Amino acid sequence: MGALLHQLAALLYLGAGAAAAVxxxxxxxRLLRAGTGMLAIGVVVHGSAFAVFHLEGxxxxxxxxxxxxxxxxxxxxxxxxxxxxxxxxxxxxxGIAPVAAVSTLFAALRLPHVVREDFGAxxxxxxxxxxxxxxxxxxxxxxCLAGLAFLYEDRRLKxxxxxxxxxxxxxxxxxxxxxxxxxxxxxxxxxxxxxxLMWNHAAQGRLFTGHAHETLSxxxxxxxGALVVMRFRSYQVMRQAALSAVGGFALxxxxxxxxxxxx
Amino acid sequence: xxxxxxGLSHRTAPLELRERFAVSDPAPLLGKLVACxxxxxxxLVSTCNRVEVAVLTRAPDAARARLRxxxxxxxxxxxxxxxxVELDAVLVEREDADAVRHVFRVAASLDSMVVGEPQILGxxxxxxxxxxxxxxxxxxxxxxxxxxxxxxxxxRRDTRIGERPVSVARVxxxxxxxxxxxxxxxxxxxxxxxxxxxxxxxxxxxxxxAAVHVANRTPAHAASLAVRFGAAAHALEAVPELLLRCDVVxxxxxxxxxxxxxxxxxxxxxxxxxxxxxxxxxxxxRNVDPDVNRLDGVYLYDIDDLAGVAxxxxxxxxxxxxxxxxxxxxEERRFAAWLSTLQAVPTIRHLRxxxxxxxxxxLERGLARLxxxxxxxxxxxxxxxxxxxKMLHAPLTRLREEAEREEGFAYLEAARVLFGLDAxxxxxxxxxxxxxxxxESSPRDxxxxxxxxxxxxxxxx
Numbered sequence: 001m002g003a004l005l006h007q008l009a010a011l012l013y014l015g016a017g018a019a020a021a022v023x024x025x026x027x028x029x030r031l032l033r034a035g036t037g038m039l040a041i042g043v044v045v046h047g048s049a050f051a052v053f054h055l056e057g058x059x060x061x062x063x064x065x066x067x068x069x070x071x072x073x074x075x076x077x078x079x080x081x082x083x084x085x086x087x088x089x090x091x092x093x094x095g096i097a098p099v100a101a102v103s104t105l106f107a108a109l110r111l112p113h114v115v116r117e118d119f120g121a122x123x124x125x126x127x128x129x130x131x132x133x134x135x136x137x138x139x140x141x142x143x144c145l146a147g148l149a150f151l152y153e154d155r156r157l158k159x160x161x162x163x164x165x166x167x168x169x170x171x172x173x174x175x176x177x178x179x180x181x182x183x184x185x186x187x188x189x190x191x192x193x194x195x196x197l198m199w200n201h202a203a204q205g206r207l208f209t210g211h212a213h214e215t216l217s218x219x220x221x222x223x224x225g226a227l228v229v230m231r232f233r234s235y236q237v238m239r240q241a242a243l244s245a246v247g248g249f250a251l252x253x254x255x256x257x258x259x260x261x262x263x
Numbered sequence: 264x265x266x267x268x269x270g271l272s273h274r275t276a277p278l279e280l281r282e283r284f285a286v287s288d289p290a291p292l293l294g295k296l297v298a299c300x301x302x303x304x305x306x307l308v309s310t311c312n313r314v315e316v317a318v319l320t321r322a323p324d325a326a327r328a329r330l331r332x333x334x335x336x337x338x339x340x341x342x343x344x345x346x347x348v349e350l351d352a353v354l355v356e357r358e359d360a361d362a363v364r365h366v367f368r369v370a371a372s373l374d375s376m377v378v379g380e381p382q383i384l385g386x387x388x389x390x391x392x393x394x395x396x397x398x399x400x401x402x403x404x405x406x407x408x409x410x411x412x413x414x415x416x417x418x419r420r421d422t423r424i425g426e427r428p429v430s431v432a433r434v435x436x437x438x439x440x441x442x443x444x445x446x447x448x449x450x451x452x453x454x455x456x457x458x459x460x461x462x463x464x465x466x467x468x469x470x471x472x473a474a475v476h477v478a479n480r481t482p483a484h485a486a487s488l489a490v491r492f493g494a495a496a497h498a499l500e501a502v503p504e505l506l507l508r509c510d511v512v513x514x515x516x517x518x519x520x521x522x523x524x525x526x527x528x529x530x531x532x533x534x535x536x537x538x539x540x541x542x543x544x545x546x547x548x549r550n551v552d553p554d555v556n557r558l559d560g561v562y563l564y565d566i567d568d569l570a571g572v573a574x575x576x577x578x579x580x581x582x583x584x585x586x587x588x589x590x591x592x593x594e595e596r597r598f599a600a601w602l603s604t605l606q607a608v609p610t611i612r613h614l615r616x617x618x619x620x621x622x623x624x625x626l627e628r629g630l631a632r633l634x635x636x637x638x639x640x641x642x643x644x645x646x647x648x649x650x651x652x653k654m655l656h657a658p659l660t661r662l663r664e665e666a667e668r669e670e671g672f673a674y675l676e677a678a679r680v681l682f683g684l685d686a687x688x689x690x691x692x693x694x695x696x697x698x699x700x701x702x703e704s705s706p707r708d709x710x711x712x713x714x715x716x717x718x719x720x721x722x723x724x
Binding site for chain 2 (some may be wrong): 028153157158160162163164167169170171172173176234236237238239240
């Protein structure tokens with residue numbers, strides 16, 4: 001049932017992305033609103049999928065990549081909807097919904113075959129690590145999306161090309177989304193890294209095991225730390241902040257998901 | 264019952280000619296029009312882009328001639344057409360569906376010089392109010408205009424025809440909205456004090472900026488503008504300092520060297536910590552070094568850039584007109600259906616009256632023979648009335664329904680032939696008749712007056 005709900009959520013996300021993309025290019029504000037509505041329904045179904053897994057007594061371990069990715073999509077969409085409610089950034093549904101759809105579909109196909117792991121006495125560290133780091137990653141993903149939209153709009157305005165279809169949010173709004181996502185995502189990522197260290201310590205008696213995931217994640221965390229300082233101490237102009245959000249997230253993706261897939 | 268429309272617009276007549284036909288007070292002209300026997304209702308709209316008159320008539324040929332006379336003699340300044348102007352070359356005449364469609368297109372701003380401009384709807388509403396106030400606009404033309412207003416609203420709601428600005432000043436404000444989310448914490452600097460600066464101040468007035476500064480070579484001119492628009496006045500020398508705290512800068516000043524060069528803008532951006540700066544340079548020669556656009560966070564648009572965006576917006580509006588035309592066609596069909604049902608009203612009334620007349624005569628004849636008391640007479644009266652009503656119900660309902668369709672006319676004609684409505688009343692049984700039906704309007708017997716929807720005309724009119 002949980003996997004079925006995952007598939008349904010993926011379908012809703014896909015529909016939301018399609019409606020928003022068509023709404024943007026046609027252009028039709030109604031379709032854009034429909035896209036946001038479908039995204040909201042999708043996130044409810046997605047949340048229900050997790051609840052059903054727990055009610056059935058067989059929740060997939062969050063440490064599995066499919067569960068992690070699904071959880072990231074869920075938190076990311078939830079965070080995006082919270083921002084959309086305050087900042088009128090509905091046009092970005094066209095960006096976030098397809099990513100959420102692919103992530104959720106991947107989880108829906110893989111979750112039924114996931115084998116549960118026994119983490120022994122320190123079982124809460126792995127879960128705390130995945131929950132917090134995934135949430136941080138989701139928020140920073142939203143910052144990346146806003147950064148990409150900012151770079152596109154900045155380039156268009158500099159080139160003096162008229163906007164086609166429904167317009168993206170203003171540069172200032174995109175920068176605010178970027179800043180809010182970074183402000184919320186970095187602390188979560190920090191706690192995620194710390195709990196990861198604790199997991200290592202609980203499982204193997206040492207903080208670092210030398211795994212590429214740890215090294216790259218720590219490197220990404222340092223980079224993000226520098227970006228946060230630069231951004232919030234006003235050392236960066238909006239465009240640089242957008243570039244940083246995109247670059248930082250790309251590094252994080254390699255560190256977290258890329259390494260996981262390659263090893 | 265026909266709707267005729269005649270007029271000239273920006274499509275057929277140049278401004279200098281349209282000016283000569285402009286009407287400031289339409290009441291006397293409308294009064295004259297509806298005083299003619301052949302015209303039942305009329306309204307007139309006069310704007311800088313069009314002078315058009317619509318009338319409701321039962322005698323189209325006479326009404327057409329009257330309208331031509333209006334444009335030949337009554338409307339032109341001086342009581343005659345300007346020399347060298349041929350009325351046929353500038354006057355466009357439309358009838359019925361074509362006239363209705365035109366009114367709808369005008370209201371929806373599909374026929375405007377700047378497609379999608381919103382003023383025309385207000386001007387049409389004013390024209391309607393004026394025509395109603397002087398008693399020239401009755402139920403049919405009022406319904407036509409109300410439908411036109413509803414169509415215009417629908418077109419505006421369902422298409423993006425009015426979304427993109429097409430004037431330079433509005434384009435600048437629209438671009439600023441693509442950069443800034445809110446204006447209430449933003450400051451604008453306008454360099455110059457000419458007409459363009461004044462137009463820009465006008466456009467910015469309603470945007471809720473935190474502060475507006477005007478800098479000019481002659482501070483007195485800046486001060487005079489500043490007082491009018493609630494801005495602060497400065498000398499031109501204050502521009503570098505003002506640049507540090509302003510978010511929107513508009514320049515239009517005669518200057519040989521750039522007022523804002525790359526070094527000055529670069530320094531300003533450093534102090535401003537890269538906050539976005541939107542610079543609009545409409546000066547010729549340009550007042551801002553074009554290289555300023557290369558700086559991070561600076562968006563520089565000159566007059567050609569703005570004109571390019573305005574042209575693209577106008578093109579986008581034109582693309583939306585297809586959807587607007589579809590809405591107009593749909594609403595036009597709806598109005599035509601309503602108008603058709605009106606055509607059935609005289610026939611239905613006539614048929615009813617004829618049946619009632621026959622019933623009355625036959626009842627009178629029968630009662631005289633039967634010798635019934637009062638209660639029995641009332642009973643028979645009610646019975647016959649009920650019979651007639653029941654027998655007429657189905658055909659009359661069908662007639663009303665069919666009247667909405669194109670082929671409805673054939674049904675109305677058939678009803679008239681089958682029930683002998685065009686024959687003298689009472690002819691079928693040799694009776695004198697006429698008493699009951701004499702005060703009903705025949706479909707061919709003239710006007711029903713301006714007060715009743717079913718009054719004017721008949722199916723064959």
